[in-house]
Amino acid sequence: MFERSRHYRFPWRSAQRFRLLIDGDQFFTAMLESIDSAERFIYLEMYLFESGKVARRFIDALLAASARGVRVYLLLDDYGSSGLEKSDRLRLEDGKISLCFYNPLHYGRLRRNLFRDHRKLLLIDGKMAYTGGAGITDEFDCHDAAQSCWHEAMISVHGSCASDWQSLFEDSWKRYADTLDNPHYNFTAMEEATAQAGRVVESRSITNSEVIRSFIKQIRGAKKEIRLASAYFVPSRKIRRELCRRAARGVDVRLLLPGPLSDHPWVRHMGRRYYDSLLRRGVRIYEYQPRFMHMKILLCDQWVSIGSSNIDRWNFRWNLEANQEVEDSDFAASVQQLFAKDLGDSVEIELDEWRKRPLWVRLNMWYWSKVVRVLTWFSFNRKG
Numbered sequence: 001m002f003e004r005s006r007h008y009r010f011p012w013r014s015a016q017r018f019r020l021l022i023d024g025d026q027f028f029t030a031m032l033e034s035i036d037s038a039e040r041f042i043y044l045e046m047y048l049f050e051s052g053k054v055a056r057r058f059i060d061a062l063l064a065a066s067a068r069g070v071r072v073y074l075l076l077d078d079y080g081s082s083g084l085e086k087s088d089r090l091r092l093e094d095g096k097i098s099l100c101f102y103n104p105l106h107y108g109r110l111r112r113n114l115f116r117d118h119r120k121l122l123l124i125d126g127k128m129a130y131t132g133g134a135g136i137t138d139e140f141d142c143h144d145a146a147q148s149c150w151h152e153a154m155i156s157v158h159g160s161c162a163s164d165w166q167s168l169f170e171d172s173w174k175r176y177a178d179t180l181d182n183p184h185y186n187f188t189a190m191e192e193a194t195a196q197a198g199r200v201v202e203s204r205s206i207t208n209s210e211v212i213r214s215f216i217k218q219i220r221g222a223k224k225e226i227r228l229a230s231a232y233f234v235p236s237r238k239i240r241r242e243l244c245r246r247a248a249r250g251v252d253v254r255l256l257l258p259g260p261l262s263d264h265p266w267v268r269h270m271g272r273r274y275y276d277s278l279l280r281r282g283v284r285i286y287e288y289q290p291r292f293m294h295m296k297i298l299l300c301d302q303w304v305s306i307g308s309s310n311i312d313r314w315n316f317r318w319n320l321e322a323n324q325e326v327e328d329s330d331f332a333a334s335v336q337q338l339f340a341k342d343l344g345d346s347v348e349i350e351l352d353e354w355r356k357r358p359l360w361v362r363l364n365m366w367y368w369s370k371v372v373r374v375l376t377w378f379s380f381n382r383k384g
Helices: 024-037 053-067 086-094 161-176 210-221 237-248 265-272 275-280 313-318 329-344 359-380
Strands: 013-022 041-046 071-077 098-102 121-124 128-132 153-158 196-205 225-230 252-258 284-288 296-300 303-307 319-327 346-349
Touching: 013 024, 013 161, 013 319, 013 329, 024 053, 024 121, 024 128, 024 153, 041 053, 041 161, 053 071, 053 086, 071 161, 086 098, 098 161, 121 161, 128 161, 128 303, 128 319, 153 161, 153 303, 153 319, 161 196, 161 319, 196 210, 210 237, 210 296, 210 303, 210 319, 225 237, 225 329, 237 252, 237 275, 252 265, 252 329, 265 359, 275 284, 284 329, 296 329, 303 329, 313 319, 329 346
Parallel strands: 041 071, 071 098, 225 252, 252 284
Antiparallel strands: 013 153, 013 196, 041 121, 121 128, 128 153, 196 319, 225 296, 284 346, 296 303, 303 319
């Protein structure tokens, strides 16, 4: 069905089963239920892991799994987990949970400290996985704070793609901890065959990014529609050019970006400097209003990519990233429905109105455009 490419580590795999999970009340519930059902081992790889109500629920579930004999491995980014209190770390260690921190921070190593593990993964027994853009923090808790929780989406993965996620986790784990000996699950006879196909893509650097390579290819090949959601939108020239080219050829290209609610408003100002050129070439831009929009999704016709990767040039320069790709009309329809609802809760940026924006907005954009140039030079023109 799909050709294996030498440009990608993992092949397309058929007979997969995917489910889109929207906001914390859906994906946290499903993830915790899966932890409770684990029988052999659990891998949890997270950028954000901060003490609070959500972390407490996950720690309790992981400790319960460990107590019944399940081997539990936590790979946390050292910077992203700085909000994990010492008492919670001790609970994990006392519960015989293997805890590892990616790239521990060190004073005097500024550039090396910038390399972070931005992936989000929960793997259960090698059989199923969850990935997307969420962290284990109270910001995603829509159960107790439905009006203010961050808007996010995750995907559950059933099938042999889970083995590919297992390989990614084990590669990162072995850099900082002991070798793992958990076998990969044999998927030769799946209980429920489906027509859904998927592929795992990774990004280790700007020069070794399967995610970027796939994004460009799929955008170029889109025939009808492109929908892009990114919490942090500072696109490369190549991605901007391809979006504009598809719009010029009649493809319906729409961007869903954060509105005034954001955890990093300065990144929003950086991205808004590209609005004028995108709008002039037919790309439609929407800013989400109700809450902070934290999703990372690209839809091109019936192809979808969802994972940890923002459309942010430094994201690919410094971070480990990974996405789950899906080729399936039913799954694409569920993503289309999500975009339709969210675009309806957004304000569309019209070119004529955008050109009348106030002076303070222009000054903000001018200032942060200078910062973009400095960061670009720092990121790409120095060795280290």
